Amino acid sequence: MPAPANRSFRDNLALLFRARFPVIYIESFEETRVLAEIDSVARDASVMRTVRPMYTWSATRGFVEPNGATHAGTTDPKQAVDWMLQQEGAGVFVMLDLHSHLGDDRRPADPALIRALRDAAGNFHVGSSARVLVIVAPTLRIPSELEKDITLIDFPLPDEREIRAVLDDMISANTSSNGRIRVEVDSVGRERLAKAALGLTLNEATNAFARAMVDDGVLSNDDVHVIMEEKKQTVRKAGLLEFVDVDLDLDDVGGLQNLKRWLSKRNNSWLAEAAEYGIPAPKGVLMTGIPGCGKSLTAKAVAAAWELPLLRLDIGKVFAGLVGSSEQNMRSAIRTAEAAAPCILWLDEIEKGFSGLSGDGDSGTSSRVFGSFLTWMQEKTTPVFVIATANKVDRLPPEFLRKGRFDEIFFVDLPTRLERRDIWSLHLSKRLQRSKAANLDISESLLDTLADVTEGYAGAEIEQAVVAALFDAFADRRQLKDDDLVRSIRNMVPLSVTQAEEIAAVRSWAATRAVAATAADDRSSYRSTAPAAPTPPSPGAAPAAHAAESLSRGGRLVDF
Missing domain, CATH: 3.40.50.300 (P-loop containing nucleotide triphosphate hydrolases)
Structure with missing residues (x-):
């Protein structure tokens, strides 16, 4: 008992x-x-x-x-x-x-x-x-x-007060003994270091602080990443969660300015300074929309921007193993996430794990697991920010979407012209800065042309167009040309054509149920007409232009 x-x-x-x-x-x-x-x-x-x-x-x-x-x-x-x-x-x-x-x-x-x-x-x-x-x-x-x-x-792991005491003692001992470690951490930095070490044992926290000190002979606010390395070991030992390494920022996500502003305002909301404002730790966000438009990329970028560990929960692992172990697996995953708090818990394509929860085929196991997860999301007080992504949100149970589970539901649509321009600039700059085909002039006129001819293309499709163009240049062992990019676009049939009906349906759902991830100013550049059946692409023309124009965009216009 x-x-x-x-x-x-x-x-x-x-x-x-x-x-x-x-x-x-x-x-x-x-x-x-x-x-x-x-x-x-x-x-x-x-x-x-x-x-x-x-x-x-x-x-x-x-x-x-x-x-x-x-x-x-x-x-x-x-x-x-x-x-x-x-x-x-x-x-x-x-x-x-x-x-x-x-x-x-x-x-x-x-x-x-x-x-x-x-x-x-x-x-x-x-x-x-x-x-x-x-x-x-x-x-x-x-x-x-x-x-x-x-x-x-x-028996709980050490709280912030105990970890902060260990950190302060180590700093004091170094100062009193005229140690060779240079301390350049302020009061906010000490709080961030102590919070980053939550979820570690006292021995693990002591080792993490010692590693941060001797790494370069300086203890600074930037040493939070060293503590994250120790947390990574803890998460990997638990087995049910995957610690995801990220090397990007919110600036690496093209467009989605409304979503990015909302997330930026919630940075550092787990610190004591936020508590003085009476702000509770945010629960999380659900991102739904069209595949390939930046939902998963945003989840990774938030973790980097907030300097928090990103833990990915694979629902398939929860249901794997012996009969009767699924409920225990979910409890263990939640306990691991709470031990690593403050952190971000990422559930990618969540509809695949929690759709069709009738419980008829598994004696109710799926329903019980889902219920325990919902209860935790509603009642949790630890700073675990949940980011869930879904391509087909209509498959999710309705109780998953009600207020109190998530702070907001965002709809990520096909990028507008301004967003496509940013996406082209990001991918060309990223690919060409380490490429032998780097003589391409990424001019304003080129970006305008590429943005115009890729109306109806997802961000992932734009990235693949850049990759395909580089393959063409590599095959001939020559520099990349503007024509290579245009040709790769014309040879691609985007989702806005192949899944036009599905996109129309999800936009219709999001029109009143979700907030648009794209800023209102960016949306004004998107030309939309009354819904109509898309026509097949003609040879030598951008295939998605008519289909994209024929689909009205989804998501409520709320500007953060």
Whole structure:
């Protein structure tokens, strides 16, 4: 059974001690912190009616008394439990390595040890002395025979105050010893470093700060990325989330000025300065729209701009594995994301994971997983900013779209002329700066021409047009020419032609349900007429011009 919720670890532990709960299980890698807390509570006369000494057991030393004395013959867990039962006085008996003897999927636990632990639970519960067994382990491993005898209690990772204290102590120690590390971090920088280290153990945070100091001999505000490297290790070990490396910024996303302004205003909203304004941490944003128009690219760019880790959740991994493990996988993924907070949790093409949740074919597993995720999104208080992308938003359950799940829903449409011009400039500059075909003059007139002939093209299609043109130049071992770009455009049939009906449908849905990601000024450059059936492209002409003009754009005109 779990311990009472909405209390601190210390309050929970004191309550269970006073209530004479016989066996408590604490899952944590931080033995030193856990032991310090247990000992502090056990000896605190202000919260304990009976002050209790703490005895610690390990597989290497057996039971060790508070004064450091050891007891021979107690390294075997069964013998250790027998010795514990013989102690008549009050005490807290902490066993550190017991989980490795409690069995797993490959081997069962020793029946004699299970019996001894059950005897201890019964004895401690009704005995005259205040005694309790506390199992501290890095993994949760409870045999079914002991499920009703053991109470679980969560031990949280260090909070910002504890991590900030470690950072301040390291800076002070360096200053007082005239260390060679130059400290160039201000108060806001210290807050950002401490927040970046949330989700790490104290040892991991200490190592991360030490690495940042010795990396270049300077501790500065920019060393947040060093802390992110340590977080990356933590996320990868968990397995369900992917830590995505990003090397771009919001300026690398062409167009979408309305969406970019909205996101920029929410940067640093997890800092104490924002809390002083009464601002809660933003929940997240849902981006829907036409494929290839920058939704996934924006998710990556936000993480870089905000200097936060980007964690990608693959819903397929949640449903993989043994029967009955999907719910646990989702809880583990959420717990990992919260441990890495502040961070960005990215769910790409979410409709593929959460569409068709009837529950008929999987005994309701999908519905339960989806329900737990929705509840977390609604109730979460940790700064985990959720970015979800969807190409076919109509496949999502309606409860996923209601207010309170996301702060806003944005519709990403085909780029306008001004946006296409920016996209061409970005991709040509990026590709040609490291290309042997770099003599092309990216002039204003060239960008205007390319923007005009690619009406109805998605950003991804423009990028592929640049790549195709470079292939043509490479095949002849010559420099890139304007004609190469125009020819690659004319040889491509864009989505605005091949999926005209689908685009019209999603625009119709977004017209009243989502905010346009494109700024109003940019949208004014887009020519639209009454909806009509698109015509096939004619040879030698830009294939999407008529189709793009025939489709009215979607998304409410809101200017951020």
